[in-house]
Amino acid sequence: MGHRADLLAGAKRCLYEKGFARTTARDIVAASGTNLGSIGYHYGSTQALMQAAMLSAIEDWGEAVGLALAATGEGGHTDPLVSYWQRVIASMRSHRELWLASVEAMLAGEHAPDLRAQLAEGMEQGRRGLAALLTGRDEDTIDEPTVRTVGSVAMALMSGVLTQWLTDPARAPSAEQVAAGIRALGLGPGPDQ
DSSP, X not given: OOHHHHHHHHHHHHHHHHOTTTOOHHHHHHHHTOOHXXXXXXXXXXXXXXXXXXXXXXXXXXXXXXXXXXXXXXXXXXXXXXXXHHHHXXXXXXXXXXXXXXXXXXXXXXXXXXXXXXXXXXXXHHHHHHHHHHHTOOGGGOXXXXXXXXXXXXXXXXXXXXXXXXXXXXXXXXXXXXXXXXXXXXXXXXXXX
8 A cells, every 4th residue: 555545544543443533643644654744745634634534434334334234134033124123233333433433424524514515425325225225126216205205214213223322332222122113103014014
């Protein structure tokens, strides 16, 4: 790898270990084996490098989540809704640093308009992807009303469950509890449907 790639890899490592706000240029240099001047030369500033690292981490997160959620038949339960939530929660456990990075990216985007715009576009793609996954249709065939309804609600549910799992995993809902709650609200099919 060259210095640019080394810097990005080091910044991502720092992002996972220290978080966006607590990472310094010196941390990145130590993690990447480069020098301080390389940051300015390749990225312009530490902030720009950290934003690039954040976006790269979000891409990693999207790929990991997409693979986990698309793994139909996995999850160990005969109820497809419970199986889906088992996969979501398993991803939250196994890729905790990626999920945390996604939350931190949203917060950082409040003060970085370019990052916020890129995150908004990623969120739109996420809604479409979730809608496709949950309806069993190809993403290219998903219409806007389905993105706005199925995709938006699925993302809202996932974000809420994520917040609980990141904050209080001991009392966060299980896949069975999430599925039961969805059904109690009349949002999902019964286990026999």
